Structures are given as structure tokens and as C-alpha cells.
Amino acid sequence: MDFIEEFLQKTKADGKINSSTLVIYRKDIEDFDGFIVGKELIDVETIDVVKYIEELKKKYSDMSVYRKISSLKSFYKYLLKAKIIDETPIKGIELSNRVKRSTQALEKWELKKILDVCNESYEERRDSLVIRLLYETGLKIGDILNLDRENLEKYEYKMINLYSSTKIVTERVSEKLAEDLKKFSEESSVKMYTNDNKIFSGLTRESFRVRFINYGKRAELDRDISPNMIKKIIVEEKTRDEEGLSFLDRIREQYMRIGIGDD
Template sequence: MDFVKEFLETSKENGKITDTTHEMYQRDLKDFKEFIRGKEWIDVDNDDILKYIEELKKKYSDRSIYRKVSSLKSFYRYLLQKRIIDFMPMKEIELPKLQKAPLKILELQELNRVLEQCGDSFEGKRDSLVIRLLCETGLKINDILEIEKDMLETYEYKNITTTKGKRVYSEPISEKLGSDLKNYIEMLKNPEEKRVFGQLSRQGFRARFISYGKKAGIKQEISPNMIKRISIEIKDKHGNDDISFIEKIREAYMKIGIGDD
């Protein structure tokens, strides 16, 4: 039986993990499997985990080690719940608590400078739309990249709808952004592509976003996750009132020069 495949599929179906976490678990479990060299998952014991941690210390930071061991814990916790194993092989292992990294903030004015670097090329317009969607919806980059044209048409370019497990989430977007998305779709190079942003990957967009930040003269290294914090801050001020939130986003856009053409 492929325990890893069953664990990943079950976790994803139950909405417990995102696509990003799925990839991370898959990679971390593969690395550990290579380390134990043919030993069966159910035969792993406490010593195997301790030796693995010592090996990881040669190449990885404390934060990466913590994550990799956490991935193993999640997997073995699943096996224990399914009664495939009788004990947790890392039950006696305690990792030190990690210090939280200082919160990095991206200001709206800095976001505008990033958007200015996107330019008028096809790829630039695409990246600009992704950034604005992240800001308006507060969704994760993977959710944005999975948006399909049919969904936008169904909701008349007024909402972005995503599914996580058995739950459906709908986030409103501004009229300006909806109009720009519609215009972008009309000039797509591959009309047969279902996804609005084609084969653009999370890693690819992240690299481009960091590059825009450097070109914009922003001293700190920026990441797409920082855009979501802008959305959260504005949403916190207006609660769950979608109309107030969208209006606030529109006001912020106008102040920094987005959407005033």
C-alpha cells in the first residue's frame, strides 16, 4: 500500500492542506524515504528520526529542519489514527520553539511602485492583474493562479470563487479590476487555455515580483505574501462589509494612481 499517496490524497480531499502544503509534504517525505534507504515506513523508530535530524543539521537551517520534521509528524499521526502503526516514532523528540521572524510590511505606495514596473507588455499586464487580485481578495497566490475564465464569466467579473475541500469561498472585486480582467482575457494568446493566467507558476510569479521590487528601488526583499497583509489590514478596519472594503480599495487605488486612467 502506498501510505504517502493515501495520506496526501485524504488530507487534500478533506481540505486540510493546500496545493503548496501538498508539494511540501511530498518533497519532505521523499527526502526522508531516501535517507532511510529501503526501510519500510512502519518500521521507522525514534533513532531513525534522531539520525535524520543530525543529517539535516549539516545542510539546513533550524527553521527548515523544524518544517521537515513537522511534515513527518503529520504523516505518522495519520498512520497512527488509521491504526497502521502502534506508536509515533518521534513521540519523545521535542524541537526548540522557533523565534518568529520580524513582520515585513509592504506599504501601498511601495505596491504602486511595483505595479509601475510591470509595464505594458502582455506579461506585465498579467502580473499587474495578479498583484491587484491578491490585494483585493486576500486569497493566496495558488488560488489566484487557478482562476478559470468560465468562473469569471459566470459571476460577471464581480467575484472570485474558490473551493477548499467541501467549502466554497467567494470574494468580491472592484468594477475596475473586473473590467481589466475582461479586457485581458479578450487578448489572450491561447484562447483554448482554461486558466486566466495560463501556466504561470507560484515560483515564477514570486521571482518576477521580487525582480519588480528591486527595479522599483525597494530596499527590502519583497514577496507576494506581503500583498495579502495590505488586504487584511484594510479588511480589519471594515469588518465583513464587502461594499465598504471594495470602496476602501478603490479609494486606495485612486490615491496611489491605480485605475485613474
């Protein structure tokens, strides 16, 4: 019996986890299953988990170890409740309290390495554009995923205008990004989703987060990353200089100097 699949389906049906967490749970449990070679998951003993934690600490931060073991705790709690096992092998194992840390900014060289590993497939071209938009505009991922072709075409892909009952946001993008967005929209996106006006149709916040983390691993970054670390770069770049201008203010100043943005 596939106990992992049974656990995931039951937990999802109960509404306890979303799609993103489902992917994380599956990977965490399958990684442990791969570690206990020659032993079934239902036959695991506490010593097996202890050895696994020791191995994890060689590769991951305390926060990541905490999360991975938390996934296993949920899995074995389910097996215990379903009376598949008589006792959880994680009982009595205590990990250090999860360290609360403020989100660190992604380094620019790390961002470049992530973009460099994206290939020319439809999905990875799309993801790289989303990453670049997050960096250049500082917009939320939800706003970027909702961008539609009509609005982008209206401003030749050089400006993003968002309107709602609570906000009006206008952000410019670089000439190169505008050019790449236009090419992607006209040559790829519209062909994949002919009846959808959204330029990034098919991508959700949860799936993008999972894919972004995977790009970090492919780029061989030696720390855990997440999309909100891109936002942190923007926050740091908004720090005022001696003249009271931020990095983004300087960019806008250049836009006006060369005539982009004049009425």
C-alpha cells in the same frame, strides 16, 4: 567546465531544490562569481568570501546575506564532495543566526511603485492583474492562478467564486479590475492559450515569486519583498474600527448601498 550549471543540474536531479530555489541559487553564485574578478570559483580563498560578505552587508539585510552565503555553502559543499576542490573556502566562516521576523506588510506606496513599473507586455500585464487580485481579494496565489474564464465570465468578472470539498469562497473585485480582467482575458490570454481555460496559464507560484521580487528591484525599493507581504496588507486592513467594522466590511457595505450584490 561550467561548475555552476553542473551543480544546479545535479542538485535538481537529486530533488533537493525546486525551480524557484534553482533560480535563487544560480543568481547568488553568479553574483559571487562576478565579485571575484580575475579568479576562478574553484580557486577562491576564505579571505575572498570574507570580503564578499563585507560588501553584501553594505547593501542587504542580515537575512539576505545569510541566504546568499548559504547558497555558496551548498555550492562549495558539492564541489568538495565531487572532489573538484580539496577544501571549502567557507569552512570556519560563521554568520549570525538567521533572524526570525514576522512578515511585514507591504506599504501601499510600495505596492503602487511595483504596479507602476509593470509594462504593457503580455507577461507584465498578467502579473499586475495577479498582484491587484492578491490585494483586493486576499486570496491565496494558488487560488488566483487556478481561476478559469468560464467562472469569471459567469459573473462578468466582478466576482470570484471558489468551491471545493473544504471551502466556499466569494470575493468581489472593483469595477476597474473587473474591466481590466475582462479585457486581458478576451484580448490577450485566450489568444496565447487557446486550448486552456485558465486565465493565467503559463504562470506558476514559483515564477511569480521570482518576478515579483524583480519588480521590487526595478521599483528601487530599499528592502527585500515577497508576495506574501501583500496578504499582510489585507490582514492589517481587517483591523476593526470603533464600530466593529473592518476596512473590507466598509467596502462591502458600499457595494450593498449601490446595489451590487443584491439578489
